[in-house]
Amino acid sequence: MADYIEPLEILIEQFRKLPGVGRKSAVRMAFGLIDMSKEEVQRLGQTLVSARERIRQCRVCGNLCESELCPICADEGRDSGTVCVVEDARALMSIERVKEYNGVYHILGGTISPIDGRGPEDINVASLLSRVSAGGVREVILATNPTVDGETTAMYLSRLLKAYPVKTTRLAYGIPVGGDLDYADEMTLLRAIDGRQEL
Amino acid sequence: MADYIEPLEILIEQFRKLPGVGRKSAVRMAFGLIDMSKEEVQRLGQTLVSARERIRQCRVCGNLCESELCPICADEGRDSGTVCVVEDARALMSIERVKEYNGVYHILGGTISPIDGRGPEDINVASLLSRVSAGGVREVILATNPTVDGETTAMYLSRLLKAYPVKTTRLAYGIPVGGDLDYADEMTLLRAIDGRQEL
Numbered sequence: 001m002a003d004y005i006e007p008l009e010i011l012i013e014q015f016r017k018l019p020g021v022g023r024k025s026a027v028r029m030a031f032g033l034i035d036m037s038k039e040e041v042q043r044l045g046q047t048l049v050s051a052r053e054r055i056r057q058c059r060v061c062g063n064l065c066e067s068e069l070c071p072i073c074a075d076e077g078r079d080s081g082t083v084c085v086v087e088d089a090r091a092l093m094s095i096e097r098v099k100e101y102n103g104v105y106h107i108l109g110g111t112i113s114p115i116d117g118r119g120p121e122d123i124n125v126a127s128l129l130s131r132v133s134a135g136g137v138r139e140v141i142l143a144t145n146p147t148v149d150g151e152t153t154a155m156y157l158s159r160l161l162k163a164y165p166v167k168t169t170r171l172a173y174g175i176p177v178g179g180d181l182d183y184a185d186e187m188t189l190l191r192a193i194d195g196r197q198e199l
Numbered sequence: 200m201a202d203y204i205e206p207l208e209i210l211i212e213q214f215r216k217l218p219g220v221g222r223k224s225a226v227r228m229a230f231g232l233i234d235m236s237k238e239e240v241q242r243l244g245q246t247l248v249s250a251r252e253r254i255r256q257c258r259v260c261g262n263l264c265e266s267e268l269c270p271i272c273a274d275e276g277r278d279s280g281t282v283c284v285v286e287d288a289r290a291l292m293s294i295e296r297v298k299e300y301n302g303v304y305h306i307l308g309g310t311i312s313p314i315d316g317r318g319p320e321d322i323n324v325a326s327l328l329s330r331v332s333a334g335g336v337r338e339v340i341l342a343t344n345p346t347v348d349g350e351t352t353a354m355y356l357s358r359l360l361k362a363y364p365v366k367t368t369r370l371a372y373g374i375p376v377g378g379d380l381d382y383a384d385e386m387t388l389l390r391a392i393d394g395r396q397e398l
Contacts, residue, residue, distance in 0.1 A: 004292060005263055005270075007253040014246050019231035025219055029287060032218035033247065034254055034263065040249040045244035047213050048232065052240040054206035055233055064204055064233065090230060093203060160221075 008034070060131070062107035062124055064089045072096075072104055079103045081138040085128065085157065087111055087145055095143065103141070106131065111149035112156055120156065129156070132164045139167040146173060207233070258328070261306035261323055263288045271295075271303055278302045280337040284327065284356065286310055286344055294342065302340070303332065310348035311355055319355065327356070331363045336367040345372060 003009055004027075011030035015021050021029070033041055057063070058070035065071065072078055082103030086092050092105050108123040131137060140161055144150035155169055161168045173191035175184050184192070200246050202208055203226075203383070210229035214220050219251055232240060249347065256262070257269035271291075281302030285291050308320040330336060339360055343349035353369055360367045372390035374383050383391070 004288075005254070007250040007265065008263060010246060010250045014243055014250075017231075017235075017243070020224055020226040020227045021375060025224075027289070028219045029217040031287070032216075033251055036216075036251070038248075038251055044213055044216070045248045047209060048247075049237075049241050049244045051206040051213075052232055052235070052237055055204070062205060066204060066206065066350045088230070089203075090226065191218050 004030075057107075061090055062109060062127070063105060063107045077102075081136055082141065083128075083131065083137055083139070084141040084143050086143050087150065087153075089142065091145070103139075106140075108144070108153065111144060111147075111153040113149045114152070116149075122151070125157070125160070129160065129164075132161065132166055137164075137166050139169060142168065142170045146171075229394075255323070256306075260304045261308060262291055262304060276301075280335055281340065282327075282330065282336055282338070283340040283342050285342050286349065288350075290342065290344070302338075305339075307343070307352065310343060310346075310352040312348045313351070315348075322352070324356070324359070328359065328363075331360065331365055334364050336363075338368060341367065341369045345370075 004012065008030055010025040011033055012023070015026035015029045016023065030141050033044075035042070053150065054066055055064055056066065058065045058073055059068050060073045061070060063070035063072060065076075068198060069170075073080075079102050083106050084092075084093065084095060084101060084103055085106045085108060087110060089107060092107065095101050095105075106124070106128050108125070110118060110123045112118055112120055112123065128140075132140065138155075142154040142157055144153045158168045158170070172195060173188065174195055175192045183190070203211065207229055211222070211225040212230055214225035214228045215222065215367055235243070254263055255265065257264045257272055258267050258343050259272045260269060262269035262271060266273075272279075278301050281292075282302060282305050283291075283294060283302055284305045284307060285294065286307050286309060288306060288381050294304075300306065305323070307324070307327075309317060309322045311317055311319055311322065327339075331339065339356075341353040341356055343352045357367045357369070371394055372387065373394055374380065374387060374391045379389070
């Protein structure tokens with residue numbers, strides 16, 4: 001008897017399907033579920049299903065929403081001439097939290113990754129280009145993550161966008177505010193020095 | 200717009216109900232759920248519910264099982280004269296994994312904790328005493344966790360068990376095998392020295 005009883009293993013297996021959940025966390029979560037009453041688990045299961053049913057993607061930018069347009073695209077106070085390109089809705093939320101940006105977004109739904117065999121056709125590049133070619137877009141901010149794949153994607157998109165009359169920018173690299181130089185990795189420091197600004 | 204859209208927040212809220220899941224993990228899991236198809240989420244929800252339905256507690260020891268008796272209590276090859284008292288089914292599984300112990304178990308379902316207001320009536324003490332007073336038990340191994348609450352519970356139980364003709368033992372404390380003395384905390388080292396054995 002090395003494993004848990006079957007229904008418990010099934011629970012653990014299910015939880016492990018969620019991102020970032022390893023065996024240990026899944027075991028803890030499965031035991032947590034057993035501590036709940038059957039009614040509570042039923043409610044939990046139904047809530048997951050109904051919440052998932054309600055979520056769809058914005059027709060314009062791909063952001064998660066409940067109607068055809070996401071709250072940002074539907075907001076006439078936002079500047080639709082500036083499009084911030086992000087990998088996913090989580091990155092969008094990170095930028096929204098700053099409460100500084102007033103443009104709109106475009107969700108790629110991932111990155112290009114030659115190593116993992118993901119090409120431009122696997123992410124929402126075509127819809128970005130058709131937004132840009134439809135006119136009205138003045139600037140495209142490439143805000144993919146500062147990772148190898150994020151960089152590759154940004155470089156690829158910036159080349160494509162040269163064919164259109166839009167300004168293409170990339171988020172600045174540098175040392176994190178409040179951080180200690182000691183803790184910054186060499187690549188970040190190098191970028192911070194390269195990108196130094198006159199005061 | 201500081202929060203995610205409502206159905207997403209509902210998902211995050213639901214995941215946070217599981218033990219060991221903080222806001223960050225819950226967000227990651229919620230996004231993972233959105234990446235699944237509606238059908239997959241439906242299957243996930245149903246599996247959680249049906250697995251929970253199948254799990255019950257052993258009539259004798261309180262271990263998780265699918266029938267009236269758990270596989271350990273039902274196994275005639277196990278020595279029912281030795282009862283290992285553990286806090287929960289996870290601790291039971293840890294001991295089972297060693298493949299050394301051949302007795303049976305008693306699951307307390309928690310600990311006594313004066314600070315958190317949990318008394319002996321909140322855990323399965325009465326059923327342990329009735330097992331012992333029914334006769335046939337020669338030894339009770341107190342295998343509660345080496346925490347303050349686990350200690351308190353073991354001490355409390357050992358006092359109660361003095362009224363019965365059973366040997367009461369506690370798992371040995373000491374330095375973990377394969378560990379480095381450098382990493383052992385003072386309390387563990389103290390216990391290891393106190394419990395030193397002649398070679």
